[in-house]
Amino acid sequence: MYNTCLKIPDMFQTSGPNHDFFAHRCVWVNGPVIVGAGPSGLAVGAGLKRQGVPFVILERANCIASLWQNRTYDRLKLHLPKQFCQLPDFPFPEEFPEYPTKYQFISYLASYAKHFDINPHFNEIVQSAKYDETFGLWRVKTISTSSSDIPIEVEYICKWLVVATGENAEKVLPEFEGLQDFGGHVMHACDYKSGESYHGKRVLVVGCGNSGMEVSLDLSNHNACPSMVVRSSVHVLPREVLGRSTFELAVTMMKWLPLWMVDKVLLLLSRLILGNVEKYGLKRPCLGPLQLKNTHGKTPVLDIGALEKIRSGKIKVVPGIKRFSSGKVELVNSEILEIDSVILATGYRSNVPSWLKENEFFAEDGIPKNPFPNGWKGNAGLYAVGFTRRGLSGASLDAMSVALDIAKIWKEETKQKKKTVAARHRRCISHF
Ligand SMILES: Cc1cc2nc3c(=O)[nH]c(=O)nc-3n(C[C@H](O)[C@H](O)[C@H](O)COP(=O)(O)OP(=O)(O)OC[C@H]3O[C@@H](n4cnc5c(N)ncnc54)[C@H](O)[C@@H]3O)c2cc1C
Ligand SMILES: NC(=O)c1ccc[n+]([C@@H]2O[C@H](COP(=O)([O-])OP(=O)(O)OC[C@H]3O[C@@H](n4cnc5c(N)ncnc54)[C@H](OP(=O)(O)O)[C@@H]3O)[C@@H](O)[C@H]2O)c1
Secondary structure (H helix, E strand, C coil), X not given: XXXXXXXCCHXXXXXXXXXXXXXXXXXXCXXXXXXXXXXXXXXXXXXXXXXXXXXXXECCXXXXXXXXXXXXXXXXXXXXXXXXXXXXXXXXXXXXXXXXEHXXXXXXXXXXXXHCCCCXXXXXXEEEEEEECCCCEXXXXXXXXXXXXXXXXXXXXXXXXXXXXXXXXEECCCCCCCHHXXXXXXXXXXXCCCCHHHCCCXXXXXXXXXXXXXXXXXXXXXXXXXXXXXXXXXXXXXXXXXXXXXXXXXXXXXXXXXXXHHHHHHHHHHHHHHCCHHHHCCCCCCCCHHHHHHHHCCCCEEECXXXXXXXXXXXXXXXXXXXXXXXXXXXXXXXXXXXXXXXXXXXXXXXXXXXXXXXXXXXXXXXXXXXXXXXXXXXXXXXXCCCCCCHHHHHHHHHHHHHHHHHHHHHHHHHHHHHHHHHHHHHHHHHC
């Protein structure tokens, strides 16, 4: 109804190496184009629906929330209480537990999309997006494989572009000397589902963020023998303090105390509850957990059982990697371990620099240059949602700001357009 499919006008003709291979289509969107149908993209869509603003969501996968559906392990649960993870205007069902499972979260997101009647264009990868100064419009090029066997190149033309591709769009795969000679199975944590097939296997888990800790815990629960690489330092905090979520406690304290003091309290409580974790090889960073999160984006680990396994020796903590060789890894302390498999829990990164032709608003790492709460609006109708390093609660805040801002401008422009059309109409009539 709102978006028009056009023959490509000359001024917007595409060019490039694949120009002759793909069929072409050009679409004018009377509203924003949102890239990504994860929680952030859906939340912006919901906000726009409520305001009556038309939009298009482009999603490279064949489903909503593809990170949650396709790239997470089976045992995953939300690590913050549900009230901090719900999207705007749609609470979690009451019967959901305080920490919903990933399956519950996915079903919540499906209900969210259904409730707000959000229908993304699936199987459509955004290849590039560029602002056309001459026309004051964004040109968003995609490759779509949704409607036929032949990939179709589609160009969307719009006034507003919302980037919602996430902080975790691509896996980080560091290079290691000798890994090609290792010979065993190597995978990234995003492809790990469960420890079921690892019974009795010696597994090297590289990385000690929330993924590394939970994959190690899962492997140990399935009677595998995980060794977890901690190359630098990590803040491990209890998920709860006296039955109350540590996150909630931190949020409450931050209303009254400066950040550094909240950090001190968190570390003191962690010491009382978890003991001295450094004696197990989990060296604490110099900066406090919240300060580290704010300055370097490094998330503290919320312990849900891995620490107990480390204490009991069922998860072995080892230092950084020097090199791999056939069936073995040599560590920086010269220890050599015989291993069967490697799981790289080495994190994720944004993919924005690979497709957005812009370098004022986004930094080289694909995260907006302005930190929270000022990183959601750029120039020329460019917006970002879900890059606050504050998980789902940060994404919800961004989404509300973006939807309101676009709706305000869209409504003014629509009113203005209607006035102009009416005036033209009056002029035409008066000529007769
Ligand atoms: C294992 C894991 C567990 C997590 N657990 C929590 C948690 O408990 N609580 C919390 O708050 N946060 C958690 N997070 C962080 C989590 O990523 C976010 O909170 C949430 O998924 C962010 O939503 P998003 O929509 O911004 O990004 P995403 O969920 O990553 O969605 C982005 C979407 O954009 C699509 N996309 C990317 N590039 C393109 C392109 N070029 N063209 C078209 N589409 C594209 C992707 O396919 C994806 O569907 C977790 C992250 C991981 C990796
Ligand atoms: N709901 C949940 O419970 C849950 C579960 C999993 C993930 N998450 C979230 O998902 C996001 C990503 O978490 P993540 O754990 O996948 O990634 P991450 O927090 O970025 O951790 C990556 C880990 O890999 C290590 N690493 C990277 N390169 C390495 C190398 N060459 N050698 C050795 N170690 C290396 C890092 O060490 P350095 O610190 O030394 O760089 C770090 O320990 C976070 O926001 C996290 O909170 C949430």
